[in-house]
Amino acid sequence: MSTTTTQPAPTGHQKLTMAQALNHALRDEMSADPSVVVFGEDVGALGGVFRITDGLTAEFGDTRCFDTPLAESGIVGMAIGMAMNGMRPVVEMQFDAFGYPAFEQVVSHVAKMRNRTRGAVTLPMVIRVPYAGGIGGVEHHCDSSEAYYAHTPGLQVLTPADAADAYGLLRAAIASPDPVVFLEPKKLYWAKEEVDLSAEVPGIGRAVVRRAGTDATLIAYGPSVPVALEAAAIAAQEGRSLQVVDVRSIVPFDDETVAAAVRSTGRAVVIAEAPGFASVASEIAARVTERCFHSLAAPIARVTGFDIPFPPPKLEHFQLPGVDRVLDAVDALQWETS
Amino acid sequence: MSTTTTQPAPTGHQKLTMAQALNHALRDEMSADPSVVVFGEDVGALGGVFRITDGLTAEFGDTRCFDTPLAESGIVGMAIGMAMNGMRPVVEMQFDAFGYPAFEQVVSHVAKMRNRTRGAVTLPMVIRVPYAGGIGGVEHHCDSSEAYYAHTPGLQVLTPADAADAYGLLRAAIASPDPVVFLEPKKLYWAKEEVDLSAEVPGIGRAVVRRAGTDATLIAYGPSVPVALEAAAIAAQEGRSLQVVDVRSIVPFDDETVAAAVRSTGRAVVIAEAPGFASVASEIAARVTERCFHSLAAPIARVTGFDIPFPPPKLEHFQLPGVDRVLDAVDALQWETS
């Protein structure tokens, strides 16, 4: 084991950025299981453009963490083959929009292999995708691409909203017997939090109530969770009690937790950066309505990205669901009718 | 002009299959506008595996309708360049799932070119996709891929449900200054109907009420429209009056027509073949609920494909929303509460 790695050893509670937490998760899984391999563009010597794979090649050697030629379909396709042959590949798509060249491999193979072989061939693999906006990226670097994956049966789709979840969910993803598209909210990479590295690897498919509240429920995931929490904090000052649910696992979806939360308040707003049309937010609004219709005082509102290509850096704040827009949506939840 | 073409001349009313209607639309647009070019896999001498381009090469020459090397990203990418340089390409993806290799070109370029150049470069092009199930196709030949396109801002997404609409909508798509993903329900290719070839080219973005009804509204598009109509016919015998709306234009969506229809009945079922999660059906349920919440006696139901990879031929009827399943959903619309 090399000594060049800069992170502290992974034991117990630590203050970590989400990026560091993800790095720890990779290291811990690579240590625990020699079949875990990490590859993609610039993940080796450079440690990834976001440094998520920092030090892995130095620590585990370049057969365990390595750079590939520049071709995303190639990366995912090769990962499929390696997963077929005993490995647990974790691959990185450098940015959201650069996952699209791999779309056929993801939809037609990653998602289907277990199914087409009736369970004979399984693909324990993780596709990590730094996604969404908020970092002033130029075009093609800010897409919220979760709907494409979530709509595709056979993929698990996870997205953490803080460092602790990043650590736990990535470990769970790597340990999963089935493929996971792991969406990392870029703008949260550098947010620091307490992380318990010795906690048990969590189950996939559990939403969590991040803040209790009685008047309305904000349903968010990934980059929108901090927005929801901030909105709830402000609303509290204005005398309105907002509950915040962090979806975490888009597929499988935790209907129980989300529906219970909405039932308890009778009003809800779904928040997501992606364009709203035919999105995960649409799904949440639709399925929660199906389950909670008679508990609802108002239709579930959606605060999402507009149905436009992601804007240039100077305009991106108009596209991202911000606290004000969330609070506007809460205000519009037909309070007079209750 | 060659004499080998077998279709009758395009004038006035005719009984045509949807496949023939599409062929007429291509021919009429190619005749009207020399910048319209058709290309893809097997669209030349063969006339397409579904014969939609039958006779075009013979009639217009192989610079107007031609085969390309076998590469979908190449086809769409080349179409982008041709559209940039004065042509109106109409390309064919041979089957739904074979459009996925072109996904990056579609999402990152086709959908965005007008936007990124602030209108300086526009892409008047049509991507034709034979889609959905019901023909006993093996894996990868039956996907309902509309959600991927509908979720992508910058694409118009159309799908006809009968021969007349196939003719009119394809002409409208080719005439449109912006890109259209034109989804052709394979299982309806051979259904024959009266088509008025001299009718005016319709506007894009208009849903249509296919059948009047007062008790509940069935909202469907493409391959599910005939299912909805059949369900409505059966329900009528059982004394229930079902209205049927054919969406036709998924993007832009005709909120006015659909919401008015649902308001008039107070109950609705959305029907679509695609897996339901984060789908166009989710969107329709969510947006109609947003608009009609207080007119609804029950939550809008969805009858969609399950969240599973498309089944093998012998099992596909379990996946496709059938008349019985639609009627079950109608029965479950909480009639006791009204």
Place this chain on the structure above:
Amino acid sequence: MPTAVPVQLIGPDGERVATSARAMPSDADLVRAYTALVAARRLNDQAYALVRQGRLAVYPSSHGQEACQVAAAQVLDAADWLFPTYRDTAAVVARGVPAGEVLVLLKGDWHSGYDPYTHNVAPQATPLATQLLHAVGVAHAARLRVEPTVVLAMCGDGATSEGDFHEALNFAAVFRAPVVFFVQNNEYAISVPLARQSVAPSLAHKGIGYGIRGERVDGNDAAALLTVLGDAVTRAREGAGPQLIEAHTYRMQAHTNADDARRYRADADVAAWEHRDPLARLSTYLRGRGLLDDAGQQVADAAAEELAAGMREELFRDVTPDPADLFTHVFAVPTPQLIEQSAVVADEQSREGALR
């Protein structure tokens, strides 16, 4: 640089080609290949008949390409892997997978009917060229574990145009993955002739751009195929990295039964290939060398007939696939959503049952 002319060991007349420097396979290998060829041809013909009888939904036949099919299977060791396409049913069967299991896909019962690990045969791939990357991954994983596995990955001439072909060859080259890419150039991709697919001197020339050795072989000459593919497998096994082999052959029938080949090629074009038939050629050669006689032919025919009988039996057996399977094999543990959805189907079925 690939040779200007494809390697040929036995000419269309069944005679040994004097000019070739390449070694002839052993007599035993040739006899084994011949038996397999007879079986492969029978398989193709039987499948074609089963389509007409409505027992198979569709069949992309390798009629005329059987030498490629047989050689691909024969050059591999048991621990090696084969990555076939939809057209390579005969190769999969030659590798030992029961025909009935292979045809599950085209019969429509399920997407794939065999366990890929039993014979190390990947599911037959439909999305063109995608499987080549999986092959690279399998090979690379084996290499990391220092296993002697070689992967033989098949595709057609048309598939070489796809981006995944490029990425697969490049990845294999850069990682020195032991993959033999085996292109069956049958001159057509459905209706599109090779000339509209590529204007390179040959498809084997594509190797150069990746630093991969490319070779051309007569795809209707089982002997040449055994030698060329066998040598490529050996080189790959010895660490020479990936190899690209282009076999020149011809699709004698339509793309599938659903295709109408007369729309795009003349019967005369097909007829020109009749005399290059791989079976006749090897048969003549073996008979000339005294390695095959009427008795031997009868044995081969009997084995082929047994295969065909088994196919008929399998395909006339009506299987009612269980819809519950649709939900069971999406994830290791079904999601709550899938449990709900499968209950819908179960409920429908029980009500239907009750009605009966």
Place this chain on the structure above:
Amino acid sequence: MPTAVPVQLIGPDGERVATSARAMPSDADLVRAYTALVAARRLNDQAYALVRQGRLAVYPSSHGQEACQVAAAQVLDAADWLFPTYRDTAAVVARGVPAGEVLVLLKGDWHSGYDPYTHNVAPQATPLATQLLHAVGVAHAARLRVEPTVVLAMCGDGATSEGDFHEALNFAAVFRAPVVFFVQNNEYAISVPLARQSVAPSLAHKGIGYGIRGERVDGNDAAALLTVLGDAVTRAREGAGPQLIEAHTYRMQAHTNADDARRYRADADVAAWEHRDPLARLSTYLRGRGLLDDAGQQVADAAAEELAAGMREELFRDVTPDPADLFTHVFAVPTPQLIEQSAVVADEQSREGALR
């Protein structure tokens, strides 16, 4: 077959290479190129400074690659097309697009700041290799209309690994599209060195697999670039179909300012390229031949300084992009949904305005 050694006309020492059979560009062309080189270098340096000053979000510099940039623009006619990448700002400017318009992308005001039709320059492409296919389409459309257009399409060494590179070269070859594919091999794709990208003898060898003529040229030798690219453009214009040119150059700076190149390459590696600088080389040659003197240098410097001053002026001008534009340019006619959504923003803005 590409040559074993890249074409070089002027050596790193500024001397004419005696061994090359290729013609030297005219004196006028070389002087013109030199002025453009000085401007391109100044542009790179100025942009770098503007990043540090927070006026540009990011800048992928072509420092060290300016000879490629300048030659790419200079060999084209006005009606020809240029397809640049994110790194080819200098080429776009050399083609005549105002620097201020080009930098709109990296400044963050909009995705692309120039009208592509004014100078026939496509928007700078970020998704790697995708633009090569657009180039083929533009060229094919021109060819169908029997226009003499040639398209020069640029990409990096890394981008050659993408599937779209393969599809673009093959489409161009099959359709004989007049495209010059111009690969600037600067030895790195962000942190990944060429050796991990390809093990082919050269990237120019990739042409062989498509039937495309490939050539290698010293990417720091403006003279060689003008000749090799110029000849390729001429061949393409004359109907010889697509051409592939690989220029051997080096990325002297980090991938962008956001990158830390020391993580993956030694400063010494970079230093080894210092003496191959394209500016110094052409300057020495021109001075040696009496085509450049101090006065001439001053003129070039002054023009470059004017360019830089213009850049500063443009970039220190604060532009407040209008959010309404976000909705205006999605479709020719905004959908009802976009009208609703833009009203949300307008309402927010008016309320914010009211608050002030």
